[in-house]
Amino acid sequence: MIRRSLAGRLLLWLLPSMAVAIGLPLLLHRWLSDERLAFLLSALIALPLVMLAVRRALAPMNSLFRALSGSVNSYRDGEYNFGIHWDSPDELGALVASHGELGDVLREQRQSLVQRELLLDTMVQNTPVAMLLLASGGDGVRRVVFANVAARKLLHGGWKLEGQNFDMLLENAPLEMREALARGGDSLFAVAQEDNEEEEQVYHLARRHFRLNGRRHELLLLRLLTSExxxxxxxxxxxxxxxxxxxxxxxxxxxxxxxxxxxxxxxxxxxxxxxxxxxxxxxxxxxxxxxxxxxxxxxKLPQPQLQTIHWNTWLEGLRRQITFQLEMPDDDLSSRIDPAQLEQALLNLLKNAHESGSAMEGVAMKVTRLPDWIRLEVMDRGSGMNDAVLQNALVPFYSTKRNGTGLGLALTREIVEAHGGRLSLHNREGGGLCVAIQLPDNPAI
CATH class of the missing domain: 1.10.287 (Helix Hairpins)
Known part of the structure; x- marks a missing residue:
């Protein structure tokens, strides 16, 4: 047992040197009359022999330590396909055995992690939901960190998106999509088809913010809801x-x-x-x-009977029927709409805003002139809508109210689209809901 132990190995290498170191002074003392000179000469001869013996005794252990150091570096680099063998039941043998067990555990964990990553990547790439992960660099530009197949087809014709400037990508996106992405929070919007303006695709946008490696990231999920x-x-x-x-x-x-x-x-x-x-x-x-x-x-919603209205005057008349805060541009806007139908649509939205739990002063309407469009936003500071309600809000007869018919938003959408406009919904930052109506800017001639 002592020959296979660490102490036994050292003792086997040191015994000859120790014998020389003890016997050499006695031998020299017989030849030399000066004891000090004899001791000095023996030390000069024995010391290198002892150092050589120690070095040769420690050489296998030095090799082992270098191998262990190299294996640790390999573990750090993610390589586990090697092993270290030390045929000894001593402390070094136990250390090498523990090191080997650690390598086996890391190898199994790495293989399991790779399989999970492959499974997750397969699921993410094949989901019909367009997924985009964005991060801002030091220059403040939002770039695409990750995009699945659906996102590539939606925004870049199927080409790779990673590393692209996200704001530049949006320049070629439809106006409704750009506006939805420019707003904060989740939203529901419709995009008209290029080949058939009467057909539209309805999307649900969800966004989440989180920190990854100390950097702020944003995850965008665009789900096509038309078929659903x-x-x-x-x-x-x-x-x-x-x-x-x-x-x-x-x-x-x-x-x-x-x-x-x-x-x-x-x-x-x-x-x-x-x-x-x-x-x-x-x-x-x-x-x-x-x-x-x-x-x-x-x-059986009839076709709109268009009449010329001045928005300031017309909305002041609406305020006499229901209370809301009004924000208008300075210039007097005029358009051709069906006053009765659009009044019914806005009354539905304002009534919902008052029933959302919002304070009376939190119900407001904002009118904005955009290029070729008039935008009306009905806002409240109520509880907003969760994802499930937001996705089904425009479905006819869908209602979360106990006695609701589910016709208010659906009828409003029909009226707006009959005017050639678009309706979208999104939750507001700080709480509440915003229902946005965009109508063609067709002022009276």
Missing amino acids: LRRQEVMTWKKVIRVISHELNNSLAPIASLAHSGNELTRRGRHDRLEEIFSTIEERARHLEGFIRGYARFA
Whole structure:
């Protein structure tokens, strides 16, 4: 056992040198009468021998230490395909064994990490959601750090986006997309098709900010909702048919029952309850009439009857019906719109703003003139919309209110698009919702 241990190895190499160091002074003392000279000569001869013996004894360990140092550097560089062998049951053997176990663990973790990265990259690259990771450099320019296949197709014709100036990429994007990306927070917007302006693609934009390696990054997610909205609309129409049938039955059944009761009372000559019966029948009939009128208004929206209006005067008239703060440009704007339809659309938005939980002074409307467009923004400081509500907000008959019909935003969107405009929604920084309407700037001639 002692021959295979670290101490045994050192002792085997040092014994000859120690024997020389002890025996040489005795031998020289016999030859020389001066003891000091004999001791000095023996030291000069024995010391190099001892140093040589120690060096040769430590040479394997020095090689081992160099190998361990090299392996640590390889671990740091991510290389684990090697091993170190030390055939000894001593402390160095235990150290080498532990080092080998560490290498095995790191190798397994690296392989597992690579597999997870491949799986994640496959999922991210093949998702239909366009994903962009942006970071600002020292020059303040936002550059694309990562973009999946969907983002490349959407913004760069399928070409690589990494390293590109994001603001320059947006110069070729549609106006609606540029405006949505320029705003803060999540939003919902529609982009008209180049080959068919009546067709549009609806997108949901989500953005998140975080720090990575000490730098501020922004993650953008652009999800195409057009096909999903169409599927949901079909499902919603089926639901609406059930709702209408239920409402009709709830109203017609009591009307038929009351009419029958009134007929029986008349036949018996009892007229004392007829007024109550007729009053209830009238109430149920008017309720049903209002219910049907609301759905018919959405289903058969007439073409806008355009008239010339001056926005300052027209919006002041709207403020007499409902309270809101108004921000207008200095110059007097005029346009050709359908006053009745657009009034209904804005009243729907302002009513929703007041019902959002916002303070009365937090409900506001801002009018801005853009190149070829008039932009109306209805804003509040309520609770805003979460992602699920924001994605479904424009689906007809979708409502989070207990007694809501879900027609307000859908009808507003129909009116705006009938005027050749666009409607978008986004949550405001600091809380609240902004519903933006863009109408063509067609001033009166």
